[in-house]
Amino acid sequence: MEDDRYPKVEGGGSLILAWQIRNKRVLVVGGGEVAAGRILNVLNADGKVTVISPRSGLNPEVAYRIEKGQVEYHDRKFEPSDLDGVDMVLTAVDDPEASTQIWKLCKEKKIAANIADVPPECDFYFGSVHRDGPLQIMVSTNGKGPRMANIVRRWIADNLPENMGDAVIGIGKLRKQLRGIAPDISEGPKRMAWIIKVSDAYSLRDLCEMDDEDRAALLRFYAPDKVPRYQCLKDMQGEFDAFDGSFGFFVG
Incomplete structure (x- = not known):
């Protein structure tokens, strides 16, 4: 019997991660349009x-x-020795048999691989990504509907x-400045709780x-562990020289 206190397990999904590959x-095996997209994704990371x-x-x-030296290039077909020292493999070639062979070699060497257009032979999928500076939002359909994503x-x-x-x-910046005014490790829980209040x-x-x-x-309100309403914060600009912690209209 399900316990309503806990989230229900919904299998069939993927573990969505921000994979740090710096x-x-x-x-990348292949040099066509799909490979171009994969290459850009990796270079951006x-x-x-x-x-x-x-x-x-x-x-x-x-x-x-290749011309600009943004990638290393070998003008030939894939060879098994190409997997030596590799952390990730992306294939984008119109040869299912060759792709499957690469995938099998990756499994033997425990290298994470994505075989384009063959979901069963993928350790991970590429979703549709919106990028705005540090903000990245990925939508995944787990390989079922890329255009819908x-x-x-x-x-x-x-x-x-x-x-x-x-x-x-x-x-x-706010989080960095907050660590600057409250650097002690003992302040960690309070810093985290205050940032949650702000959010x-x-x-x-x-x-x-x-x-x-x-x-x-806003940082002036960290010490008293308060968060002013946004308009109140705006209205108080220029009044902080006289700030004594007695202002009203606080949240939290």
């Missing part, structure tokens, strides 16, 4: 890309990345404030409109 070696493909199979974007991703992007990326950077007190639009002056003023 400086890791990623092998600061991975080190090696492309294996006959030059005749390169599309203009992949050829450009793209539609959902566009709808989400269209309904976000235009400066969401800047807002995320601003929150990062709960303000709307997404408030957070997007907040500027450096607002964040500096």
Whole structure:
């Protein structure tokens, strides 16, 4: 019998992660349009890309990345020794038999692999991603409907404030400044709880409109463990020299 106190397990999904691949070696087999997208995804994550493909199979974007030295390139077909020292493998070739063979070799070597257009031979999927500076939002259909994922991703992007990326950077600044004024490790739980209060007190639009002056003023309320309503924070600008902790209109 299910216990309503706990979330129900819904199998069949993927574990959505932000995989940190900075400086890791990623092998891309293929040089067409799909490979171009994979290469850009990896370069955006600061991975080190090696492309294996006959030059005749390169599309203009992949050829450009090779010309600019953004990737390492070998003008030939895949060889098993290409897997030596590799952290991830992405294949995008129109040869199912060759792709399956690469996948099997990856399994033997315990290398995470994505075989384009063959979901059963993928350790992970590429979702449809919206990027705005540090903000990344991925929509995945677990390989069942990539175009649907793209539609959902566009709808989400269209309904976000235009400066969401800047807002995320601003929150990062606030957290860094907070650690600066309360650096002691014993302050950790209070810092975390206060940031949660800030996130709960303000709307997404408030957070997007907040500027450096607002964040500096907001930090004044950390010590008394309070969070002013956003308009109250704006109205108080210029009054903080006389701040004695007695202002009203607090949240939290």
